Amino acid sequence: MYMRRVVKLNIPLKQELVETVFEYNKICNKHLSEITRLSINDNYSKKKLHKNLYDKIRKEHPKFPAALIQTARDVACEMFKNKDITKLKKIKKNKNSSIRYDLRTSKCFLDSGELQLTTTQRRKKYQFTLPKYFRKYKDWIVKGCSLGFNRKYCYVNIVVENEVEKPDLDNPRVLGIDRGIKNIIACSDGNLMKGSELVAKKRNYAYLRKQLQEVGTPSAKRKLKKIRMAERRFTSNYNHILSKRIAEMDYDVFAIEDLDIKTNHKANGKKGKWFNRIINNWSRNQLVDFLTYKAEERGKQTIKINPHKTSQRCSKCGYIKKSNRKKGLFKCKKCGFQENADINASKNILQLGSSVLEQAVCQPAKCNITPFADSNSYKPLPLRRGS
Template structure:
């Protein structure tokens, strides 16, 4: 499997200027390539290469491999759709490959191409990133984030064999309960909602002031809310995968694709629903589970919170409120989120994957 290692570059002021100029020239080249592609309605990589390669190389003074990476960036941008001409910000990320980037882990040093020539500079990263870098494979993106340069390095990590599962841990994703399990456990979304309201209110007040100090404050708090949610999702996904690993179970999740298209009533509910980062949590669960060999199964979410796990009665009236489930047929009652998680687990058990009989022993690599 592939993971991304984020490392921080430590350039000198002169090297930082060279990196900044490299981003600007490369993205200017991308804008030129995009304009030519749009005018000729040529959107695939090889036809764009044939159309623009020599002109870009001569006009912008880029090396052959950087031009190839710029063409690839434009072609990738048009893969989503071809209805709008793509433009690129001056300091947008650009990709480097092994021909224009080399990394020396023993010296914590790397060498990469810039418009000012090849530059050698130090970098900083944590132990986990350093371990990942041993499997460096493919492209690395150079990013400028709040005045700091980072490299997002693609790394290949060995995927273990799936463990021998003996059941399924159902997980219901939601807003009030970010994740509820079929075991009866749950993770409240109150902290995320409070954080969203606090920073939403703060941003609104600062935007109304329209002063320089307010603008500086807005920049300072930029990303704080999203980083809090990201950390929370990492923590929850780690706990869920650890539970499944320790109990030798697969993880069952709902397939929530298209849920954003459903109409939501009320301005406050729309804001809360738009802030729901269920897909990010799902991604974290999937990749953490894959790293320790825990299978992840996706099931149809329809009526999971309206189906009685005891008698199988499906009725909208079974869901009395957000948190209360009461079956109209057999009077079974319980927490609605847990009932949904149990139903998810039951549906997934029908589709348990065929895995090795060799059970993985020892402590999980997540810890």
């Protein structure tokens, strides 16, 4: 099993790097419009793109390195992968969006702090100091990097890879995790993490944003931007703390709701809109992403579970009914089982997670199984392989 991480570095702003980014994106856009043109009548291929464009681009950008033209072409092709043909025309790279380097056009020595990049002025060397936090990756294999810049510096994201042992899942201890508003995290072992602090802070930010939006002056807009950044930092910090706390729990596998799957939150009550806004603002996937990699680092695994009906189902007898749940309390209409509603949901997630593992067909963090069906029967759990 391979583990990938991104090492983030800053290097001083250099003329040749900025030029390279501009030209690279220009060339990428030329490929993009050629692909659009070709795919109207016909399919495109890298070979055809090369034939049609390469000489022309060479003439227009005589100094630009050939290897980077190739990467720009590959990036352009990838941007079209799995895209809807009718929306193709809208695909365009920003002139200063970050660009990709592969191993032919870049070389990075994390150990000695040297970065080599192919630029419009040939290959250049740059020195950097690896931040303390990233030093644990200094022996990992570098797979490539991306380069971007802002007003103050250039930033380089280096992708590194390392082989790790696959976690031993013969007899895993699984934890089901449900996410909500009142209890930001509810665990199947009864652990609850309250979300009142987060919600209060989010509300405060929302209020400030609304006020500033109404003012609408340039200085208010600047302030607004600052607040957005502060909110982002707050959320990311919160998610880091939370995911670390979970990852360090004494379990091998964490089964967590997959929020990518669109469920009808309105079914949970009339507060749908507000609920969705809070959840959306709470960077939907950040917590799962953080948890996934923090778990990996500890030799653990995360699996995503479709949360459909998990809040309405009795975790004891399997009976599904909407009225089983009344606000924070779950009370089964059939067997009388009582439990905190969020903990009951997390127990359902645990059951789904355990069945996924029993099937043992899933890739870490990519599981998707069919949710509980509307039925009173409990066994066996409905299950389907998915990606």
